[in-house]
Amino acid sequence: MKTLYKNGTIITGTGDVLDPGWLLVENDTIAGVGPMTAFSQAADAKDNTKETDISGLTVMPGMIDCHVHLVMDGSPDPTAPLMTMDDATAAIRMMIHARQTLNAGFTTVRDLGCLNHVGLRVRDAINQGRISGPRILCAGQMICMTGGHGWQIGREADGPDEVCKAVRAQIKAGADVIKLMATGGICTRGVEPGHTQYSFEEMRAGIIEAHKAGIPAAAHAQGLEGVKVALAAGIDTIEHGMNLDNEAIDMMYKNQIPLIPTLAAGACIIRHGRQSGIPSFIVEKSERHRQERIQSCIHAWRAGVTIALGTDAGTPFNLHGNNAAELSELAVTGMNSHDILLSATGKAARAIGISHITGTLAPGMQADFLVLNHNPLENIQVLLEKQTFLEIHMGGKRINIDEGCDT
Numbered sequence: 510m511k512t513l514y515k516n517g518t519i520i521t522g523t524g525d526v527l528d529p530g531w532l533l534v535e536n537d538t539i540a541g542v543g544p545m546t547a548f549s550q551a552a553d554a555k556d557n558t559k560e561t562d563i564s565g566l567t568v569m570p571g572m573i574d575c576h577v578h579l580v581m582d583g584s585p586d587p588t589a590p591l592m593t594m595d596d597a598t599a600a601i602r603m604m605i606h607a608r609q610t611l612n613a614g615f616t617t618v619r620d621l622g623c624l625n626h627v628g629l630r631v632r633d634a635i636n637q638g639r640i641s642g643p644r645i646l647c648a649g650q651m652i653c654m655t656g657g658h659g660w661q662i663g664r665e666a667d668g669p670d671e672v673c674k675a676v677r678a679q680i681k682a683g684a685d686v687i688k689l690m691a692t693g694g695i696c697t698r699g700v701e702p703g704h705t706q707y708s709f710e711e712m713r714a715g716i717i718e719a720h721k722a723g724i725p726a727a728a729h730a731q732g733l734e735g736v737k738v739a740l741a742a743g744i745d746t747i748e749h750g751m752n753l754d755n756e757a758i759d760m761m762y763k764n765q766i767p768l769i770p771t772l773a774a775g776a777c778i779i780r781h782g783r784q785s786g787i788p789s790f791i792v793e794k795s796e797r798h799r800q801e802r803i804q805s806c807i808h809a810w811r812a813g814v815t816i817a818l819g820t821d822a823g824t825p826f827n828l829h830g831n832n833a834a835e836l837s838e839l840a841v842t843g844m845n846s847h848d849i850l851l852s853a854t855g856k857a858a859r860a861i862g863i864s865h866i867t868g869t870l871a872p873g874m875q876a877d878f879l880v881l882n883h884n885p886l887e888n889i890q891v892l893l894e895k896q897t898f899l900e901i902h903m904g905g906k907r908i909n910i911d912e913g914c915d916t
């Protein structure tokens with residue numbers, strides 16, 4: 510079965526905009542794409558091709574969120590209930606949040622820390638077509654030092670040998686990526702984002718083990734020293750990042766290590782504040798480090814470091830399904846709308862190692878795409894509006910947007 514979309518604005522995710530252009534989808538795969546001027550020879554429409562005229566509409570790749578926590582629900586203190594939560598409850602939560610994310614046009618997410626191995630099984634169920642949700646790259650448990658950031662849902666491991674074993678346990682359970690906590694963070698009481706947590710030797714042991722298995726490692730890394738330790742140890746992505754200096758940014762640029770700034774997380778906490786019930790220590794740390802994070806993101810972007818979209822969805826008031834909020838946060842860097850869309854599509858796919866599968870509209874890629882009634886290049890905010898999404902396709906399957914959960 511082939512479907513041809515023609516006469517619309519096609520944002521390819523590679524940096525091109527075809528206006529007007531065409532897109533040919535065959536089963537679960539993109540079979541062709543091009544400008545209408547080159548249509549007759551290239552598309553070669555055959556008898557079994559369904560044609561859809563999308564004049565006035567825009568097609569773009571399904572978006573990618575490189576950093577979410579599907580088990581967290583965006584409540585004021587979201588890690589607290591997880592300490593007593595059973596796996597069955599966690600699984601139901603993750604399924605609901607996954608569906609909300611897909612309904613918002615995000616066809617791929619990277620889950621960087623769940624409860625036990627629940628997220629891995631939710632991922633499997635989606636892959637098997639048993640439940641609906643985005644493509645999930647799942648880290649399983651985040652790995653942290655004893656009492657380190659995220660210990661409430663993480664696996665505590667100290668010293669290179671324990672870190673190595675913790676990584677192996679995630680790989681055994683089927684992790685797609687390993688998450689290592691290089692520094693303290695915002696949502697854990699008693700730790701500081703600026704403080705280094707894992708040593709070089711511990712980070713190195715974890716990263717080597719991940720790379721041996723052919724999977725990437727992501728570092729929660731905020732303070733400068735922890736960022737540098739992670740980079741020196743060979744990390745694949747820096748999550749958050751703050752007060753980055755020239756040396757850190759040079760290391761990221763030269764080694765092509767992306768920054769996933771997750772600015773929406775801090776913005777949501779500060780906007781809702783203490784009166785919403787967010788614990789005081791979370792608000793205080795967010796306010797104290799907000800500018801450092803924004804400045805680091807601006808500095809990195811200007812220096813040519815790849816910026817990929819990540820929200821840290823699940824943190825206070827940073828709701829699943831509202832992932833597009835990060836698009837407007839990224840505008841503070843001076844990125845234009847097209848640059849921001851690339852951070853959410855082609856560049857995001859490269860950042861997390863799946864650019865051969867999704868993130869762009871190019872022949873051979875999975876048919877993950879959105880049909881929109883507004884052009885986000887003109888106003889990126891339209892991607893926050895549910896009514897913008899006329900169609901959402903993932904792996905060639907059209908998602909029934911209306912049947913989603915709205916809890």
Ligand SMILES: [Zn+2]
Pocket residue numbers: 576577578621821
């Ligand atoms: Zn996170």
